[in-house]
Amino acid sequence: MSLGCDLSVLEELTSNVKQIQDDVLAKILKANASTEYLHRFLEGSSDKELYKKKVPVVSYEDVKPYIDRVANGEPSDIISGEPITTFNRSSGTSSGNQKIYPANNIYFENLLFGYELCSVVMSKHFDGYKQGKVMIFRFIHRTTTTPCGLPIAPALTSFTKSKYYSSMAKSSTSPYEITLCPDPKQSMYCQLLCGLVQRDEVVSVGATFPSVLLQIIHFLENYWKELSSNIRSGHVSDWITDLSCRDSLSTILGEPNEELADLIEQECSGQKSWQGIITRLWPKTKCIETIVTGTMAQYIPVLEFYSNKVPLVSKVYASSEAFFGINMNPLSKPQHVSFTFLPNMSYFEFIEVDDDGGTTGEIVDLVNVKLGSYYEPLLTNFSGLNRCRVGDVLQVTGFYNNTPQFRFVRRKNTVLCVYEEPTTEEDILKALAHATVVLESSDLIMTGFTCYGDISIVPGHYVFIEDGPNPAKVNNGTNVLQLDNKVLVEYCCVMEESLSSLYRKLRVKDGPSGPLEVRIVQQGTFDSLMEFFVSQGASITQYKTPICINSGEALKVLEDKVLARFFSDRSPPL
Numbered sequence: 001m002s003l004g005c006d007l008s009v010l011e012e013l014t015s016n017v018k019q020i021q022d023d024v025l026a027k028i029l030k031a032n033a034s035t036e037y038l039h040r041f042l043e044g045s046s047d048k049e050l051y052k053k054k055v056p057v058v059s060y061e062d063v064k065p066y067i068d069r070v071a072n073g074e075p076s077d078i079i080s081g082e083p084i085t086t087f088n089r090s091s092g093t094s095s096g097n098q099k100i101y102p103a104n105n106i107y108f109e110n111l112l113f114g115y116e117l118c119s120v121v122m123s124k125h126f127d128g129y130k131q132g133k134v135m136i137f138r139f140i141h142r143t144t145t146t147p148c149g150l151p152i153a154p155a156l157t158s159f160t161k162s163k164y165y166s167s168m169a170k171s172s173t174s175p176y177e178i179t180l181c182p183d184p185k186q187s188m189y190c191q192l193l194c195g196l197v198q199r200d201e202v203v204s205v206g207a208t209f210p211s212v213l214l215q216i217i218h219f220l221e222n223y224w225k226e227l228s229s230n231i232r233s234g235h236v237s238d239w240i241t242d243l244s245c246r247d248s249l250s251t252i253l254g255e256p257n258e259e260l261a262d263l264i265e266q267e268c269s270g271q272k273s274w275q276g277i278i279t280r281l282w283p284k285t286k287c288i289e290t291i292v293t294g295t296m297a298q299y300i301p302v303l304e305f306y307s308n309k310v311p312l313v314s315k316v317y318a319s320s321e322a323f324f325g326i327n328m329n330p331l332s333k334p335q336h337v338s339f340t341f342l343p344n345m346s347y348f349e350f351i352e353v354d355d356d357g358g359t360t361g362e363i364v365d366l367v368n369v370k371l372g373s374y375y376e377p378l379l380t381n382f383s384g385l386n387r388c389r390v391g392d393v394l395q396v397t398g399f400y401n402n403t404p405q406f407r408f409v410r411r412k413n414t415v416l417c418v419y420e421e422p423t424t425e426e427d428i429l430k431a432l433a434h435a436t437v438v439l440e441s442s443d444l445i446m447t448g449f450t451c452y453g454d455i456s457i458v459p460g461h462y463v464f465i466e467d468g469p470n471p472a473k474v475n476n477g478t479n480v481l482q483l484d485n486k487v488l489v490e491y492c493c494v495m496e497e498s499l500s501s502l503y504r505k506l507r508v509k510d511g512p513s514g515p516l517e518v519r520i521v522q523q524g525t526f527d528s529l530m531e532f533f534v535s536q537g538a539s540i541t542q543y544k545t546p547i548c549i550n551s552g553e554a555l556k557v558l559e560d561k562v563l564a565r566f567f568s569d570r571s572p573p574l
Helices: 007-015 017-032 036-042 046-055 059-072 104-124 155-160 163-167 184-197 210-234 243-253 257-271 277-281 294-307 425-442 484-495 501-506 527-535 552-559
Strands: 086-089 100-103 135-138 152-154 200-206 286-289 314-318 323-326 339-340 345-355 359-364 374-380 392-400 401-413 449-454 461-467 516-519 561-567
Touching: 007 104, 017 425, 017 516, 017 527, 036 046, 036 100, 036 135, 036 527, 046 516, 059 100, 086 155, 086 527, 104 163, 104 323, 135 184, 152 155, 155 163, 184 210, 184 243, 184 257, 200 210, 210 277, 210 294, 210 527, 257 277, 277 294, 286 374, 294 401, 294 425, 401 425, 425 484, 484 501, 484 516, 484 561, 527 552
Parallel strands: 086 152, 135 200, 200 286, 461 516
Antiparallel strands: 086 100, 314 323, 323 339, 339 401, 345 359, 345 374, 374 392, 392 401, 449 461, 516 561
């Protein structure tokens, strides 16, 4: 991409939205109008109005047969005038199914441009951000190939391994060679070691998703003694066998550093609690960079616990299909985060969503969305997706110059249902937020959750599985987890009372829905859940704890670690 990255570029992009969007669509149609897919509707024309009139709105499943044909060796021009160079594999933890999306170099150029623009915005809001180093944990995942030899990998793996990532790597505490380590355990250990040695330069800590960041903190709890020993001796542990990691670490470790080793031991063992451990080990940390919108909001309390409430920054809105927008106000509270769409990334349309989650059928351009309204984005990109539903629900919260800003509300599909009630992500997160207040009196912080509708018994009921806190953090170091039955039953009741009116009607005595259940599992069980999904092909970097479990095998991982069960003991008011 020829545009440089500074605030003047951002002003230009957001002031000339309509013209830029028209130019983007014209460029896409010029390249793709003669593809097999578009030729059926346009007969070679690149006219915008004809495109909007003739080309249908589609889902991934509608275009999957075309994508599969390219993956199986047929020419790229079935869907794209530009050669498809890779396929981005989605994590599958949101929808339950992994998908592959065609991509080319334009996708990676857009990612680089978006992230560099984010860095400019972060520097504006955090003094010294540009001069310091970021300890952002990145992991690569195994790359498979299609029958025709094209690579399939998570988008961030492909980006990290590409030439486009090298400029970003310069500001990281971890050398590029360590980021490329294929062994996640060795990579995590080495990235932590690099970050500890450079602790006085770290201005930001993060990972793409908070579930990954929590796994890293749990890893640190188990390995801080060994990390400290490596720093004390100036030598890395023998079990680190990746030669690139060893070579990079030998330079970073340098001479033995007993003072730093003592400090790490004091902070990790000399305190009653790990509260604020991030800012204690990395004292110049200005923010935590991780996504805390949508279902990731569940991690806000535990992240605040470990970080002493430094700002939590959701920097970007991006997916395996495209880069959408950036957070222009990184200091905003997580619940107020909005993303400013970048009009040069792809061509964006929006279909309005009504209060019941259905679509009205009206489709508008980016410049014609209305303040306060809810929409699902439709994407036309440079690699063969045309008017494709993204599956997210967004709300227009304002404008930056002429560019709309959107709040991520939820994924579009219903998450829970045991009878006929459509319970959404938004419903669940609202109920959890209300119920969490009940736990505050007991100093309990749940570090993760998932749920499912149990219809194996009659009546069916909602089951929430929650990761139990570390006993040492809540019981003055006794290491005995004490769960207050009265508090947790009330927690169940308040959660039910906060769900939709239809759910509450179905929960009347002898109704078709049974009492809501909360199951507490051993601390760290959700790390095991992540390991399960990674073993099934999910990427560590892109992993999100699924808000709803659809896999029987994944459910078994959780069921084997249940410590206690609690049920609501009263019907919620209508």
